[in-house]
Amino acid sequence: MKIAIMGAMREEIEPILNTLGEYTSEEYAGNVFYRAEYAGHELVIAYSKIGKVFSAITASIMLERYGAKALLFSGVAGGISKDLKIGDLIMASALCQHDVDITAFGHPDGFIPESSVMIQSDDDLRSLASEIAVDMGIDLYEGIIATGDQFVASSERKSWIEKTFHADALEMEGASVACACHSFGVPFFVLRAISDTADGSADIDFDVFLQSSAQVSAKFILEMVKRLGD
Ligand code: SAH
Numbered sequence: 217m218k219i220a221i222m223g224a225m226r227e228e229i230e231p232i233l234n235t236l237g238e239y240t241s242e243e244y245a246g247n248v249f250y251r252a253e254y255a256g257h258e259l260v261i262a263y264s265k266i267g268k269v270f271s272a273i274t275a276s277i278m279l280e281r282y283g284a285k286a287l288l289f290s291g292v293a294g295g296i297s298k299d300l301k302i303g304d305l306i307m308a309s310a311l312c313q314h315d316v317d318i319t320a321f322g323h324p325d326g327f328i329p330e331s332s333v334m335i336q337s338d339d340d341l342r343s344l345a346s347e348i349a350v351d352m353g354i355d356l357y358e359g360i361i362a363t364g365d366q367f368v369a370s371s372e373r374k375s376w377i378e379k380t381f382h383a384d385a386l387e388m389e390g391a392s393v394a395c396a397c398h399s400f401g402v403p404f405f406v407l408r409a410i411s412d413t414a415d416g417s418a419d420i421d422f423d424v425f426l427q428s429s430a431q432v433s434a435k436f437i438l439e440m441v442k443r444l445g446d
Contacts, residue, residue, distance in 0.1 A: 217446055220284035221437060223263040224271060224389045227426055228291040231434035232261055247274055249282065255442040260284055264389065267365050268313070271389035275396035286341065286444070287397050287404040290437040292422075292429045293361065293387035294368055294414030296378045300357060301410065302425050303432055306384060307345050308361040308406040310334040311391040314377045315364035325380050333381075334360070335394040338403035341440070345405065348439050356436075359384030361406060363391035369418035386414055405440070409433040 223229040229250075233239060239252035239261070250261040260282040264274035278284045293306065300306060312326045312334050319325060326333040342358065349356035362383035368374055377383050390406040397404035409429035412421035 217286065217444060218258045218260065218282065218284050219441060219444065220275070220278035220282065220287040221259055221261045221441070222271070222274060222278065222287060222289050222393065223291050223430070224266050225291070226263050228430045228434065229261055229263045231431045232290070232438060235434075235438055244281065245273065245277060247277070249277070254438070257441055257444065259441070267388050268363060268392035272392040272396045275393045276400070279396065279400045279402050285402065287393065287402060288341075288437050288440060289390060289393050289404070289406040290430075290433045291387065291389070291408050292411035292426060292433065293385040293408035294374070294412050294418055295385055295410040296374055296414060297357070297359060297384040300385060302412065302421065303429055304357060304410050305354065305432060305436060306357040306359055306361065306408050306410070307342055308337050308390055308394075308408075309342065309358050310336045311361045311363055311394045311406060312381050312383070313364060313391045314362040314381060314383070314386065315366060331395070335391065335398050337394065337405055341403055341405035344443060345407070345436075345440060348436070348443060352439065354436070357384065361390045361408065362386045363388060367418070368414040369416065371415045374414040385410065407433050407437060
């Protein structure tokens with residue numbers, strides 16, 4: 217199967233490229249798209265740059281230009297749930313955009329007309345991930361991931377996102393990638409390892425834990441690729 221693996225930052229896809237060892241690369245629309253074969257699958261791998269706009273562009277290219285039939289996102293996130301510690305893995309059951317606000321017209325937070333607040337991720341990919349987690353002896357958390365064009369480093373903003381969307385983690389690309397995949401009817405999976413807890417010390421924790429957490433997520437994603445059918 218043609219599978220897209222995406223991150224937002226170079227650090228999020230580097231562990232994957234290092235494991236693959238051999239790949240080709242092509243520049244297109246301001247990104248580099250890496251291609252490789254792995255476990256009988258054709259992979260296209262890229263990091264988008266940070267945020268909803270760049271990640272939606274990159275995801276769309278992976279689906280349209282490279283014909284990916286599934287998209288797996290690997291990266292890091294700020295933890296909201298008290299159960300999530302730095303380095304823990306969370307897969308998104310559903311994703312929302314916490315910074316969408318047309319409430320002035322009576323719409324709920326995060327709602328865009330002709331769309332929905334939440335976009336669900338693919339059931340089969342989540343089931344596969346749960347099986348792998350059991351086999352690997354890893355705790356894999358499942359929950360709502362809230363996305364916005366903000367690095368959240370404030371307990372106040374974090375609490376508002378938790379209260380409003382019942383979100384368990386937050387980041388800056390998942391929901392936009394979900395929108396792109398949903399629009400094209402392609403199954404997707406968003407995995408994040410916690411790099412910080414989105415409060416006052418988030419920027420410091422992020423810098424310390426980015427690489428180790430990105431590695432945890434990348435390793436799991438490659439295990440999923442190995443176990444994906446045709
Ligand atoms: N240090 C980087 C900026 C990182 S932005 C630089 O200076 O270039 C944070 C990235 O990690 C985003 O891609 C986002 O998806 C994720 N992330 C991790 N923790 C986050 C948080 N607390 N709030 C928002 N995004 C977070």
